[in-house]
Amino acid sequence: MKSTYDMLVIGGGPGGAYAAKTAAEKGLSVLMVEKRPAPGVPVRCAEGVGKELLREFMKPDERWVAAEIERAHLIAPDGFRMELNPEKAGAEVGYVLHRKVFDRELVWQAAAAGADIMVKTRACSPVMENGVVKGALLEYNGTVTEVKADLTIAADGVESKFSRWCGVNTTVPLREMETCAQYLMTGIDIDPHATEFFTGNDVAPGGYVWIFPKGEKTANVGIGIGGDRGGKPGIRPKDYLDRFVQKHFPNGKTIELIAGGVSICRPLESTVADGLMIVGDAARVSDPITGGGIYAALYTGKTAADVGADAVAKGDVSKKNLMKYDETWRASYLGKALDRNYQIKEVFVKLNDDDLNAIIHSVAKMNMSEFNTLNLVKNIITANPKVALKLGKAGLKSLIDSF
């Protein structure tokens, strides 16, 4: 470790590692620090990612692709199953990853590109000069060392503290923090190429239960519920999950327990400050409907490094000059999808089980080749006038606007 770098990256998940790799390939001197002894563990993820989205960044590799997903099932509160498959709905199909292997691969690539890596190293404070972030104090093996950097990237995940220390408000409202528990289960009877999503207020209030296959008879079985829906014995995510598992997989074996939180709020108002860029979960760019964040982390990590490398070369890391990163991702596929899905999420969290049943039943009857939002809204109004009334003009309009 040197005492000065062009770029300091805080956090060694997909966002941080991809930023470090990209910047190092552009010739910057880069240090990436990871607070855990090993990147990628403990896993805090359902490990799903869209196929085409991942391929923008990585060639799929059998070492870290656990399963290929060809279709999805959406299960209504009354048990009705609706199949989504790509030919019918244009729905995304994906991979379920082994994040333990995937994350290490990304860190290895960052190291191979020339970045310095430090593990079990914690950024415990920013170095600030006249309101500009100039690096961080790093704690490693009982000592604290100052590392200066022209540019710092906060990639410190859902539990992000660094940007808060730099003066950015990163607090997530309780109702917009999905609180999650997951078991890696084996010995269960599942379709190894289909993901399943169970909805309903008895199953997962303000969220859903997922089954993401990781090969034959093995899957991530998890749940996220609204942060304001749990909090007492019997109604915490783990309690709902235990009941679900008891009902659906009573003979399955749990070989790993995973907990975590996913923000489903709007992204940070600004993802840049003087000398600082914020990427991935720390920027609150996980998807408000699915909770997915791997693609968002890779994309924002790469975009931040692209813009950041130019800024370092020009000697101007002011917020104004770094804004190109913020503007680029907001105008991208990711930014638009986050905006759209936030609006849809805000409509759907207000629905009760009868509404959800009605919508899922009527959507299943639609001709998927003509599936678009306007037809969806028409369908809801004609088939479920009561639900349409409940969504109101504002809700229906936001559904239409959002596509």
Add this chain to the structure above:
Amino acid sequence: MIIVRRDICAYCGCCISVCPEGALELIDAYLDVDANTCITCGICVRACPLGALEVKK
């Protein structure tokens, strides 16, 4: 103050970003509560997926 049940906590960090005061931090594999900053509002207790946090007045 907030008590962390270390026998239950899976150090996932779900509680940290809902804290309005920034009193929590995940340091490697343990959750740190800054008793001077914590206002005992209990929001973190509600967010915990496993029930590892308790308010002790």
